Amino acid sequence: MPVPLLDLRAQNELVRHEIAEGLQDLMNRSSFILGSHVSEFEKEVAAYAHTKYAVGVSSGTDAQLLALMALGIGPGDEVIIPTFTFFSTAGVVARLGATPIFTDIDPSTFNMDPSSLSSSLSPKTKAIMPVHLFGQIADMPTIMNIANGSGVPVVEDACQSMGARGWGREAGEWGSMSSFSFYPTKNLGAFGDAGLTTILDDDSLFKKIKRLRVHGMEPVYVHHEVGINGRLDEFQAMVLRAKLKHLESWHEGRIRNATWYLDRLAHLDADRIELPSFKIPQGRHIYNQFTLKIKNGQRDAFRAHLGTHGIGNAVYYPICLHEQPCFAYLGKTQGQFAHSEQAAREVVSIPVYPEMNHQQLEEVADVIESFFH
Template structure:
């Protein structure tokens, strides 16, 4: 049996006629930049996230950078975040001229450990970026309390967590700015790059809108140094077709995650299956295990037609590009251990039960 990490073909086939129709509509309108489709998806995602503003941008990485700039993060500032995340999180901090300051993660959720944040705060700290990794919200209440105490901005990296909830609140209504990615593999994916920021504050939102168009308002009058980062109208049109299906897709991901956990706990109890905090609504962008002999397991699964992925093999504090920060191996042991043990199994709404059963059967065979 072949089990891909992700298969978007079935999703496309179900939406094909509507997608072709809406793309044809955009072509016929000749409105390709910040048109009606962009405005519609901005409004839809903002409402969905219980946020006041939605600002469509070119990609999730730019969303982080623009959010940092709009919150006033600049050269000489420090931003606290996790070393166990995709490069863009800390890359955006460095591109803003600020210094990424890392703190370790919780061993069960893979998210930033709030109990370690306050010790990393200095008089240069300007913001905190919690990452809602794999589709589960970070523990936001203590993070927001620390931010309020020290007058810091909170920019949530929700690239993997659109639709996730924390204590009944949507990821999108808690921090000062929340960033999403619409990369094709995401739970709500375009057919190319795309991103969005949602925010409650009028002034921050206005700054973001100005920054994404070269810092100009009105046109050709530049009061800040921005750059060209707009959500494409064609991608927005595709997202508008997909968006109404997002809640259903999230539920299907949760159902498949629950089935994986049921099977694995029964067949391979020594494996650490994902921990879902009681207060969270986890949307399972990835279904990630902690396992021994991870690389050997991956090779065995591949031999048997099963895809898997490692998110992430090297923590950010040990990446060569961040050598100047002065971190060393052993500084963040939980993140470093996660990089050796974490492996993600195939996960998408159309994943079949027999595919999941086959995956678990082969994992069981490997550990027998």
């Protein structure tokens, strides 16, 4: 029985009626840009993430870009990011003419290792962007300590981690701003591209982001600065509001499946396969991905084995950011970020979506076990 990496059809059934009605209503009102769905969704996410403000935007990438633009980041500035993550975190820094400063990850969490943070700081550092990868919050108490000590703002990349928690606080509740993505494969996914920037409590950053989202315009046709067209569509906000009501139960389903895998696969040889671990106090991993590490150069063979048995899987991410061709000008060499490079060689994510039934979980676990026996 094939098991896909993700199957959104069951989720869509749950909200089909509400979204169909919402679409009829939108067509009747013919109001598609920055309407009540966007403003209500912004309030709902701000409440969810425990922030004062939220601004709906066109993607997670634009959420990151707008946060850095609001801080005035540009040529000559540096922004510290992990090298093992999705491209956009470095892309937005470079797009603004600033320099991404890469750091290595903690191999047990895949998140930024704060121990190298202090040595990465310089007088040019204008922001630190930790990523909460795969649904797990980064070591925010340590990162915030270092950032606050040096007066550098923190912009969280919570694109994979809406609802993740650690040390009693939500993803998005730490830095001065945070980015969220509603790309369809996220735990809360739109019917296309969508994103959101939260602002912890700073009124002027909130006003700036709202203005930058509409070409720096305020009032209409008066442009104080050059912004972007970064608006969240009313249609996507309507879809996201319908789905947000189910997000907690979807998180619970993912956690249930992950817990089941961790128990069922615990007997496998840790020298050959490493399961994800979660040790953060007062925390919650929301498993946007359930990511294994396959040791001894066996990952490709493992993936081929899963593929032969119809088990969906993917590698997030096969190439570190410092090794991307577009960043060759930064002159980083192989071996400089050893944990990240090793993760890029070993990781593979397997199905963990909430609607998986017991038979599907058993099937995935059986196929994994059969590779190691």
